[in-house]
Amino acid sequence: MFSEAAFDVWRAELELPCNPEKPDLHAFAGPGKFFLYRNSQIGAPIASGSFRHRGMVVCPCTMSTLGAIAGGTGDKLIGRAAEVTLKERRKLLLVTRETPLSLIALRNMVTVTEAGGTIIDANPGFYSRPQSVQDMIDFVVARVLDQLDVPHQLGKRWGEKT
Numbered sequence: 421m422f423s424e425a426a427f428d429v430w431r432a433e434l435e436l437p438c439n440p441e442k443p444d445l446h447a448f449a450g451p452g453k454f455f456l457y458r459n460s461q462i463g464a465p466i467a468s469g470s471f472r473h474r475g476m477v478v479c480p481c482t483m484s485t486l487g488a489i490a491g492g493t494g495d496k497l498i499g500r501a502a503e504v505t506l507k508e509r510r511k512l513l514l515v516t517r518e519t520p521l522s523l524i525a526l527r528n529m530v531t532v533t534e535a536g537g538t539i540i541d542a543n544p545g546f547y548s549r550p551q552s553v554q555d556m557i558d559f560v561v562a563r564v565l566d567q568l569d570v571p572h573q574l575g576k577r578w579g580e581k582t
Contacts, residue, residue, distance in 0.1 A: 421466070421498055423459045423485065459496045468501045475511030475568050476501060480542065483518055483525045490528035490536070506535050513567055517542035517562065540564060546577050 427440040434444040457464040465471045478485060478498060485498060494500040505512045518525070518562075529539045540563055544556035552558045555575065559580060562574040 421457045421464075423496070423498060425482070429480070454554065455574075457497055459498055459543070461497050461501055464501075466500070467497055467504060469488055469504050469508045473505075473510065475513060476505040477513045477564055477568075478502065479513075479515035479564065480517050481514040482504065483522070485489075486514060486516065486525060486528045486532065489514070490531040490535075497573075502537075506537060509536060511567060513540055513564055514538040515540045515542050515564060519543060538567060540567070540581070545578075547578060 422443070427438055427443070428438070430438045430448070433438070434448070437444065443456065445456060446452075457466060459478075466473070466476075475481045478489070486500040488496065489502045492503050502512055512532070514529075514532060516525075516529070516539060521529075533539060540560070542560050544550060544559040548555070548559065550556045550559065558574040562572055565572045565574070
């Protein structure tokens, strides 16, 4: 799923071409089979509890999206799919990255956590001695994959030898 703002972030932060009308998902995410849903497609299969999945990740999760999820409004696809994920007791991971946090954002994080979601701050650990920005990204991605029980080799774990 891409929100309307996601394409702005794509253009600002990635060195990849971005055409919102026909985004190159393979350039964005690598090889694989992808389905693109717009945030306005509230009737997409992922908005139904009968849609099976391991969990949902909102990355990056803006404070606006966090607020919509915490409020349970479900008026856009991301919020609706998150609400369904929580009601079905599946994993909902919100990867936030804004700082500093307002009291409203902190309360919204508590609300989502109490509802069963997990907040993952996009904050890399430095015990692995990252050598590049990619190493720091991989650290955060590894935490997300761990939460979903997806095996990976994105870096060493605490206490592992290189």
